[in-house]
Amino acid sequence: MVWLRRTTHYLFIVVVAVNSTLLTINAGDYIFYTDWMWTSFVVFSVSQSTMLAVGAVYYMLFTGVPGTATYYATIMTIYTWVAKGAWFALGYPYDFIVVPVWIPSAMLLDLTYWATRRNKHAAILIGGSLVGLSLPSFNMVNLLLVRDPLEVAFKYPRPTLPAYMTPIEPQVGKFYNSPVALGSGAGAVLTVPIAALGAKLNTWTYRWMA
Secondary structure (H helix, E strand, O other), X not given: OHHHHHHHHHXXXXXXXXXXXXXXXXXXXXXXXXXXXXXXXXXXXXXXXXXXXXXXXXXXXXXXXXXXXXXXXXXXXXXXXXXXXXXXXXXXXXXXXXXOOOHHHHHHHHHHHHHOOOOHHHHXXXXXXXXXXXXXXXXXXXXXXXXXXXXXXXXXXXXXXXXXXXXXXXXXXXXXXXXXXXXXXXXXXXXXXXXXXXXHHHHHHHHHXX
């Protein structure tokens, strides 16, 4: 019975990673597709930071092995690149989908867990803050390497958008001057409690397996 529960739990971890990837794709209304990338960068940064933290902390604390957070982020990245390849195969440009950069932030989480000798609270507080702070920076560098999002938006509009939702030129400066700074600040604050939620889910799982 114990082996069945453990097997079920490991399958659950994979399902969580897959669902995280699907949620990322659904976040395309904000930034996942390049037509919206500059308009809602802060929303994207917070959603991706918290999504990475809850799954990575949960997985890492269950195994107790530094490195599993990076493994979790790698699963998400692979599935997202598959989605990117699918759109590319349909005739859309390579830059139509921007794959979020999760792995470096997950590596910082693993490094924190390793450097603090597997301290759960340090992983939540320090690691969660590092994820929230770093992910917007890595993703902004990623976005700077792709083509002009407006060019991609008007030439290749998202097929599921109705005509009245055709992308318009984003007015970023009217809302905030530095989306990276705002995304990092908001992410650092919000990712910590979500990381704590991941740790709590891990506790509940252990009780279920007992």
